[in-house]
Amino acid sequence: MSDLASSSGSGLKAWLTSENPGSHLQASCSRAYYAWLDFAANRLALLGLIIVGLLVAVAAFAPFLATASPIAPDLTQRLLPPSAEYWFGTDELGRDIYSRIVYGTRLTLYVVVLVAVIAAPVGLLVGTSAGYFGGWVDKILMRITDIFLAFPRLILALAFVAALGPGIENAIFAIAITSWPPYARIARAETLTIRRADYIAAIRLQGASSWRVIWGHVVPLCTSSIIVRVTLDMAGIILTAAGLGFLGLGAQPPLPEWGAMISSGRKFLLDQWWLASIPGIAIFIVSLGFNLLGDGLRDVLDPKSGD
Template identity: 55%
Template structure:
């Protein structure tokens, strides 16, 4: 069995079901708009996001600066537009690192069992026993601030949930007639795990990943808020919120604009997750 053989996951059927899910459509539109803004930032931003004009510092929203300016006189709208780039890049790095690590560990533990399972699951339990955000902050503090370091820290502290889920599903599959039949026709080793176990474990991992994306955005904003994200003066939503908190009672728009962007991005990924759950999880048909 493969992903293409599943009628739910067949591309034509999959996209038809997405279009029938209002939450997936709305979330997809929000995320696509974010991607378009990030890609077209140099062409749609009205100003250089790092251009400082101290004469125009802390200006309220106006026709010249639609979202006002910050404490250094930088245009808030331009920084908000460019700030989508590090946020989406960090989410992409975390997705590419976190889910594969957890799925591989879970499949190996669930399929081989015995000593392999005990060792891998004990490591998983140790990592899972620490508060995820605190551990991520500690990693970044040790490795230094930066986009890749932040993504690496979040990935190294978030994979255990995927490993535990994949192990449970793989252990159930190991005793199934489906894998027994595949082994009888000579399919073994990596070929069996890649072509027959992974496609059956992947849908639930995709659902969990979609549900975790909004949390990843909030964690990335938290790193930026604490000064552990991208290095200044690069525009980043979390650091913009941190800068706005110093003058939030008088110039509220400085923190409100990036905070609203974080909210909308989290909402978009949550809506996509709801739609994917309806499509991929048979219990929500």
């Protein structure tokens, strides 16, 4: 059986590393395999992938990993230090901080995914449209982008949340509104280069409309750069969401949002350090994981980086 498995593995490797792929599927799998080898050679990128993978796993299995309710108070157990029963201690209402951290991964992932789903397509659409059409379209769209870029992200998000009202959904919408301009800049720069390519001219001569060229040929070529930028921006999104939660404008009590946990625990920081320190450590670790993963993806996906 071991010989059979070994020969099967060798055959698959030979198929993936063939210099003359026999089909489009084989060529795509070969490119993905070599990209994975480049990514796996970066130890820090692998560490980032592990951290992000653990975040997703903890969020998926939170009900099984948590040892208590993340929102139910128990005033008889308030402000207990870390112990065998309460691994990360308890907060001022007697809630288990470990369970709140575990369930907080769901809110963190919820914010990150929704902001990326909203902001990245908007930035991609604005950037590719501006770069492809040029002229007055480019000027109008880029001046709007410049207006958003003129304000610090957190300040602009605070303004939108203050107008919309506190809450996790409004915070996500506010962060998404302030996150799209960098993606638009990247997409525009990529499009300015792509639109002059010979194959784009050939597609136009075949009668393809401008929007068909943009969505069918320009957008796919800009996607890798956007993916890298989105991954690198995840840490900033998490910190902005935590900042809004800290100020009471993000997720509202009793939701176990890490920024709000730091806010409620800061008054006990000198004597009960675990209330604010442990959520802060969680934010740091997850932000570091996304940064390391983004650096690794940039080395693999960005053709203009690295050797």
